[in-house]
Amino acid sequence: MKIVVDENIPFAQQILSQHGEVVALDGRTMQSAHLRDADALLVRSVTPVNAQLLSEAKQLKFVGTATIGTDHVDQVLLKELGINFASAPGCNAIAVGEYVTTALLAAANERQQSLQGKSIAIVGAGNTGSQLAKRAKALGMQVLLYDPPLKQQGLCEQSVSFAQVLSADVISLHVPSTKSGEFPTYHMFAQEQLQQLKPSQILINACRGDVIDNQALLKQAEKGLSPLLILDVWEGEPVVLKELVDHAFIATPHIAGYSLEGKMRGTSMVYQAMCQALNLDYQDNSDSLLNQPEFQQLSLNGRLNQAKLTKLTQFIYDIFADDRRFRRFGLQPQGFDRLRKNYPQRREFSSLQLVSQHDQVALSALGFNHQENK
């Protein structure tokens, strides 16, 4: 059996080689000839799985993407061809929740603002949006969910109006990239919507770049009228509008979901689905492949407050290091992909055991693994 994988799927070799030959390739340059005698294909978000890629794949029985997003996969075509498909819903949702929390605390610190009582509109109340909602509530924020598709299904009764989204103190985007259907998200934030936003607001995009019209956002930013920008995703990746980067408070190369645990969950989920689809023996040793984090335990003195939490989140996840590397190297040719490929190990908050006498509920909601100080 031959399994073709994107070379950026961590632990693929260790987990999959028990089932056959594993061929690791650059996801951006993968071609149809590579799939000629492949039985399974595991990709990340940079490989368009379409008629062209599959044109020579005569024995392919399974395609998996070790990602949450599926906009790069022609699922209708896979169904027509009788090829099983699986993605990894929710695999890196915690990482996105932690990225946004860290960025938000950094932005509030920059503005010397308290987040207590501020409103945050979460556009898309699925896996990543829910992880953020939990953390934002723990920060004392007023959470406004906006998710018309879920509301239509009776699953998000409290979904607010789009006008309420536009007037929230913070707007964070967590929708898939879609161009069709009843609720398309492509350019959901175009000139008309962006013109209604104010510099006092914060706009965060950690879902897909084209949910915001990047040219229209740049126009607003150049006029000094855009909100404070936290941008992890960009229209046209890996090519990025450099001028927009210059206007962002935090700019990163689509790594919000790149925790080691999140990547591992992604690999594990598609591996499990592959075993199910191809009737293979499922033997997952992924947990044993995760090494010990650099720091294991930390004690908190006194009550948790915003300043302490800002330092703590940046101690575990140095978001400004990601921002600096991106501004310095990410805009060079191949720089965007290179940063993503060589991304340093980033551990989730839960990898650090926090010893504290107070604030157990908030620490839990923020994703920390805490232990009471006796």
Ligand SMILES: NC(=O)c1ccc[n+]([C@@H]2O[C@H](COP(=O)([O-])OP(=O)(O)OC[C@H]3O[C@@H](n4cnc5c(N)ncnc54)[C@H](O)[C@@H]3O)[C@@H](O)[C@H]2O)c1
């Ligand atoms: N930057 C990153 O590293 C990163 C990491 C993970 C996911 N993502 C992106 O974020 C997206 C969301 O991830 P998720 O795990 O929350 O997905 P999800 O499927 O769990 O949730 C998406 C939610 O968006 C809602 N939605 C769809 N169209 C909408 C619209 N027009 N208006 C409002 N809500 C709408 C859906 O009903 C759903 O509840 C993914 O599709 C992926 O593209 C990015």
Ligand SMILES: O=C(O)[C@H](O)[C@H](O)COP(=O)(O)O
């Ligand atoms: O959709 C997802 O899961 C995320 O955007 C994910 O972080 C994408 O990572 P990539 O496949 O581009 O490495």
